[in-house]
Amino acid sequence: MLIGLVAAITQYSKLPISLPEGSVSAKWLQAGFYEVGSFNVNEQDETRKIEGAKQTKLNRRYIGKLWFPMIEEGLVAPGQHPLIIYQHRYGGSYSEFTRQAHLLASKGYLVLAVNSPTPQTEEKLPEFTSHLGAYALDTRFLLDTASRWNESPETLFYSRVDLNRIGIVGRSLGGVNALVSSFHPRLKDKRIALTATIGGPSQMFSRAFFKPEGKKPLLAISATGDSVVNYSHNALELIDKHHKTWLIGIKTGSHTGFSENAKGFGWLTKSDILTCKNLNTLLASDAWAKGLDENEQDLISSHTINDCDALTSNKLKAVEQLHLSQLGLTAFIEMHFADTQFERNAATDFLSRTVAIENPALQYTAPIK
Numbered sequence: 001m002l003i004g005l006v007a008a009i010t011q012y013s014k015l016p017i018s019l020p021e022g023s024v025s026a027k028w029l030q031a032g033f034y035e036v037g038s039f040n041v042n043e044q045d046e047t048r049k050i051e052g053a054k055q056t057k058l059n060r061r062y063i064g065k066l067w068f069p070m071i072e073e074g075l076v077a078p079g080q081h082p083l084i085i086y087q088h089r090y091g092g093s094y095s096e097f098t099r100q101a102h103l104l105a106s107k108g109y110l111v112l113a114v115n116s117p118t119p120q121t122e123e124k125l126p127e128f129t130s131h132l133g134a135y136a137l138d139t140r141f142l143l144d145t146a147s148r149w150n151e152s153p154e155t156l157f158y159s160r161v162d163l164n165r166i167g168i169v170g171r172s173l174g175g176v177n178a179l180v181s182s183f184h185p186r187l188k189d190k191r192i193a194l195t196a197t198i199g200g201p202s203q204m205f206s207r208a209f210f211k212p213e214g215k216k217p218l219l220a221i222s223a224t225g226d227s228v229v230n231y232s233h234n235a236l237e238l239i240d241k242h243h244k245t246w247l248i249g250i251k252t253g254s255h256t257g258f259s260e261n262a263k264g265f266g267w268l269t270k271s272d273i274l275t276c277k278n279l280n281t282l283l284a285s286d287a288w289a290k291g292l293d294e295n296e297q298d299l300i301s302s303h304t305i306n307d308c309d310a311l312t313s314n315k316l317k318a319v320e321q322l323h324l325s326q327l328g329l330t331a332f333i334e335m336h337f338a339d340t341q342f343e344r345n346a347a348t349d350f351l352s353r354t355v356a357i358e359n360p361a362l363q364y365t366a367p368i369k
Contacts, residue, residue, distance in 0.1 A: 018320035019327070024350060025358045028327055032107030034069035034077055039156075041066050041114060045141045048134075062142065064094035064114030067105040068157075076156050077108065082165035082337040083146055085139065086113035087174030087181075089259075096171070096260050100326050107330075108339065110161060112142060135177040136187035139168065143191050165337045167194035169329065171258060172229070175200015183242075184299070185212045194336050195219070196329055199226060199258045202241075203233045209299040210242040219246045219332045221325050223253030225316070239365070246351075247365040248328040250321050257321035316361055324362050327355065 019026040043062045069077040084104060086097040094113035101111040117138065143166065150161035170178030175197030180187055182195040183205075196219040222235035231249065239245045250257075328351070335347035356364050 018317065018323045020358055023358045024354050025327055028330060028350065029103065029323065031103065032069075034071070034106050034108060036067055036102050036105040037070035037074065037076070038065050038067045038105075040064075041112070043114075043141075043145055045117075045138075048137065048141075060117040060138065060141075062114040062117060062138070064112070065098075065101070066113075067101040067111040068160075069105055069108050069110075074156070076160045079160070080162035081108055081110045081160055082162050082167065082333075083110045083112065084333065085142055085166070085168045086111065087135070087139075087168065087170035087177040088113070088116065089172035089174050092171070092174070097169075099260055100329065103326065103330060104333065107334070109333070109337075110146075110157070112146065114142065132176065132180050133187055136181045136184065136189070139177070139181040139192075140189050143189055163191065165193060166191050167196065167333060167337065168192050169196045169198065170200055171198040172200060172255070175202070179205065179209075182216060182218075183210050183213045185209075188213065192216075194333065196332060197221065198325055198329070199223065199229050199255050201229050201234055202238045203230075205241070206299055207241045214242070215244055217244050217246065217332075217336055218242055219248065219329065221248045221250070221258070221328055223250045223255065223257060223316075223321065225252045226255045228255035239367075244367050246332060246367065248325075248332075249363040249365070250316065250324050251361045251363065253316045253321040253324075253361070254318070257316065257318045258325055259318075260322065320361065324359060327359070328362065328364070331355065 019029065041062065041064045045060045045062070048060050069081060071077045084101075086094065086101070088094055088096055093115050097111070097113045101113060104111050116135070146157075146161050147163060149155045149157040150159060150163065152158055168178045168181055170176065178195055178197055179200065179202060181189055182192045194217050198221045200220070202220070218238075220235045220238050222229065222231050224231045235247055235249065239247060331347045331351050335344055335351065338344045338347060351364055352366060356362055
């Protein structure tokens with residue numbers, strides 16, 4: 001159930017220092033019309049148990065926040081609002097999406113982010129991948145919960161969730177979860193209408209994995225200097241595997257640069273070394289195929305192991321990379337989910353004509369019509 005109403009009124013009046021002052025880009029990262037409220041979320045799926053050596057007797061619990069557009073303290077803005085679900089990185093938490101969630105909520109979105117109920121800190125990466133099916137069921141449970149809120153007159157979200165405008169966003173390995181929930185022929189949830197990954201691996205999935213949902217819009221935000229999730233083997237190959245892929249490439253950025261805490265790694269010239277070897281452990285295993293039915297083996301593709309000893313130095317400031325990522329994600333979501341055609345066209349025009357001109361470190365590629 002929802003507990004602990006928290007009023008969170010946020011004003012982003014100061015322009016991001018990494019974007020040109022007075023630019024169209026800077027305006028896109030300013031707060032929208034609404035103030036922002038948030039609920040503490042504490043939900044439990046009593047039908048399923050946590051997979052993990054030390055917590056086998058516990059049901060799966062989802063603790064996090066739901067940010068929403070607020071007209072006055074505690075009241076959700078009238079009308080139906082798109083819902084965005086966020087999947088955090090391996091070892092991360094829902095709070096890493098806080099800034100982006102506030103921005104989207106101020107523009108009229110409901111944003112739901114929870115901590116993964118699987119004990120990630122107690123398991124190795126190959127074991128993590130064997131839980132991918134469980135994570136897809138987690139997404140389904142969250143969507144069922146949102147639908148229940150929407151249908152119940154006793155909740156603040158009664159008739160406030162637009163079930164036709166549901167998107168999912170995942171960072172790093174959370175991006176893998178988002179892809180499985182959106183595209184896996186058996187595990188996908190058809191209610192998801194839009195998907196975005198931020199530094200997310202995708203090279204292990206084949207064309208057959210994406211084919212059943214060939215028309216679903218997918219955004220891949222990737223850094224060309226990412227030494228953990230190689231840009232060429234993941235983002236560029238994704239364009240060929242799924243023809244409705246939009247790509248935002250951030251030149252000379254890193255994997256850790258996508259984190260809201262990235263500025264804390266600014267002193268490292270090769271910040272990706274922190275996670276490169278861990279991901280190699282994952283890629284070297286056959287765990288991606290675990291849990292698949294016998295007739296689903298064609299969903300898995302060959303993948304390349306990273307050379308962690310040949311990491312490139314990070315040339316882009318982490319705070320600039322974070323802002324560029326937030327900029328691209330916000331415009332992509334608005335391009336598909338904004339309330340009016342005028343707003344959707346404005347987002348499309350911004351991405352296709354303006355963003356790369358104002359931000360030389362960003363390159364934008366749209367699907368061929």
